[in-house]
Amino acid sequence: MNDPTNKAIGKPLDRVDGRLKVTGAARYAAEFPLKNMAHAVLVQSAIAKGRITNIDTSAAQKSPGVLAVITHLNAPKLASPQSGGGDSSGGDAQVTAANAQSGESGSAGGENPFEKPVPVLQSDQINFYGQHIGVVVAETLEQARHAATLLRVTYREERPATVMAANLANAYKPQSLLIPLKPDTQRGDIQGGLKAADVQVDHTYTTPNEHHQPMEAHATTAVWDGGQLTLYDSSQNVNGVQKTVANTLRIPPENIRVIASFVGGGFGSKYPVRGHTILAAIAAQQVKRPVKLVVTREQMFTSVGFRSHSSQRIRLGAKKDGKLTAISHEIHTQTSVFEEFIEHVGVATPMLYDTQNLLVTHRGVRLNLPTPTIMRAPGESPGMFAFESAMDELAYALKLDPIELRLRNEPERDLEKGLPWSSRSLVESFRQGAKSFGWERRNPEPRSMRDGRYLIGMGTATATYPTNRMPSSAKVRLLADGSAQVYLAATDIGTGTYTMLTQIAADALGIPTERVRVEIGDTKMPRTPGSGGSWGAASYGSAVQSACVAVRAKILGMARLDPRSPLKGLSNVGMDIREGRIFSKRDSSRGETYQEILARNNLKVTEAEVESTPDEAAKKYSMHAFGAQFAQVRVDPDLGMVRVTRFLGTYGAGRILNPKTARSQMIGGIIMGIGMALHEETVVDDRYGHFVNHNLGEYHVPVHADIPAIEAFFVKENDPHVNPLGIKGVGEIGIVGVAAAVANAVYHATGKRIRDLPITPDKLL
């Protein structure tokens, strides 16, 4: 009802929390200055499998400043997860609840897997190297850290299994995957489809273990006040933390408050609750003081999940004209010995292209490593590297342009679900992206493009990510001064949640963005899902929109019925709002402000709280964002060094709330994808079962010098079906397909197909 030219949505508003962040005023989980704070340091196992036969804590306990040393020998008894998909062989070892269903599938079974108890220090059993075996609490961090080195632990060690490739014979078919995708998906006749093909591709692709390593380390500050527990936690999911900690400590959730006002990145590792959060709470209870626990960089390699290594065999069949006759995607990933998390690596494969004959299988291997977990675009990130590399191989086998191959296999509808697309801009993304990138300048012949001694290559790949939405609530208060406050439990993990909610509220209320204050990251506020699945904007945004509409209706209702109001008798459609002033569309002089209405009614505030749930109608469509990734690389053919010199991504992701923060999400995803393509790999030493390169000196992520100018833009996409705001979510699609685009560019440059990430110099010699 308000003037479209005056809308905040769609404008590149600066981050409303930017100033707080750059001035250091934004407080993160380990930055709340509480009186009498004690410091906790984790102690972790130095074997991967076996039992602790003894822990001598005497020296640690005598060490200066030490307040408590907690091990399985003196830890309080905690709840254990109700069996679920977990293997009983893990006994009561740590369970991170990262397995089973995400909230997306609804907690159909009743129990939300991200709320299962997370027992720590409950037995002498060791299931992986770096498992928490104790926590030391002291007056200062230095004292705690020193005392932690004084624990003398003896083990009865058993031979661990830590490398997937060596244990493929023990692969099993999992009960379920994280999302509602069955381990096996089949349609048509895969063998027949392959036989009918003129050209076949059959290769195996692998992706390594990868770690999230967000900039802000995982941390918890725990404070007890009688039976009330406050947790300042670096979390993507405050309601999940509240429920999980309650379930683990067996206390009512309402006795727990979780605060995550600012979060320095998460990428999935901060979605599930981790053992250290439980240990901080236990430690604070024991020493009767606030306790701060920061997980170190090195400990983050074993304490907060990672992306599993994957091995993916892909078989494609196609007719001479490029029409696919068969797609087969057989996947192996790993899980831990004590719980199940099998990544849905093949999730995008069944719906991406037009084929009648399809097979996707997921198999798991249990290893003595921590349980893998969700990491930015879980499923699509590794899966689309393999699939889109294979598509490029097929294009070469067919002597067909890789974009043309995709266009010839564009499906009319989602063949797996049998549903129409709510919208699908893959073709448009390729069309606009190719033009902007200068794809027509590419000579398809490998090794044909040079710059001096360097080989130049251009590669492309499809990106896709599902459009998700979760039930969410929000409260909006309109104050006597005409400003608004928005409250919800949601988190902003750096994506721009604060900013886009400010824009949504400003438009829905018809007030300027400066008059809106958004407060999030607190379980005292209305319940929301965590930040994951790229559903934040659609879920939180819809709730805020609805709450604003409700507040506005209340106020306009008052005015319409009030003989003292110039708005008396006007209908909703007869009114407009601008800058907080409501007026008649026919006679703009006839109007008044929110302030005037509230003042006349002696109201300091008008508020509304709503719960917003996904529309049933949305189930009639298959809803996904699509995009096209384009990479240009420069390869030193003698030394094997690859530089990405240009990258462009084009995406159709519904309505873009804030082009500036949305573009930042794309760029961040692309950078993470370049890291996946060229750098990231955590190596396991099978003798000890530990991650060898467990620090940021040796676990390489891209540095500035690795990152070229990146372009990212959105094609116009109006999707009336996904949700009322037309939002598809942009947190994850940016990384999908990037590694394939880079690998395809490397092939084009060098004629060498690297099917094993990352593409390090040694692989190109």
Added chain:
Amino acid sequence: MKLFAYTRATEQDVAVNTVSRNQSAKFIGGGTNLLDLMKENVEQPNQLIDINSLPLSKIEVTRNGVRIGAMARNSDVAYNAIIQERYPLLSQALLAGASPQLRNMATVGGNLMQRTRCYYFYDTAMPCNKREPGSGCAAIEGFNRIHAIFGASDQCIATHPSDMCVALAALDAVVQVQGPKGDRQIPITDFHRLPGDTPQIDTVLQHGELITAVDLPNLPFAKRSHYLKVRDRASYAFALVSVATALDIENGIIRAARVAMGGVAHKPWRAVAAEEILVGAKVNQETFRAAAEATVKEAKPQKHNKFKVEMAKRAIMRSLTEVGEMA
């Protein structure tokens, strides 16, 4: 981290005497490596003598070349006009290392004293003969992609991580040392050791000896020099293989040559065999290939670093080609 005493030295003699008297004392300069090692409990000195206030940071032209004070920061050396003019490979090597923040703190003396980046050395839960003599080497049968292909022993296959030292080795630099028994001079190629049976000892420096300066001899042809670093990412990564080269060329014939390598041995690896082939030979690819092949002939790679042999060969050829093409 263990408690330790900290003293700021204002006089060299006092600094040297203090450290000499305490076997567990160490000098600290920029601290960019030592503090990390202390936090990881790899190094546990009980006394630190801060030498940052000592007047040892000058870079000056001498009769025989250039003297770089031991406390000169890596960035100051890298951007020094004399260094850039006379010894470009040293400037390039310094800028290929670490990050600007680290280079602003790290000193020349400290760079010489850098310890290996072997994963197992840094991880106190792992056996390591360098950290804990006699405990074994976890790298030999472990993940050894970044390890040595030259001069390793059955006790240790670690590499020296410095870029600067590779350039210094090519330049025949001399390390000036002040010790409790007086001053001495150590040629750079003798300064670092091979691991042998005592991998815990990185250098020939005796306890209490303080590096005061590094002398670069006059080497006019060092203007024609190059430092090449092959690594897993564009910056902030240790060398898989690096090469420092300088050639003295007259009428298409090489009169003198310097080739040194990094990332391949327990010390900066002077490729003597390559130099012998280069001297007197024509500037062409055949010469460079022969030099490269002679260098890697004695390589003994490990399970995960076989690629380094081919990479080293190609890096030598590339670096020589770069220098050969210089006007």
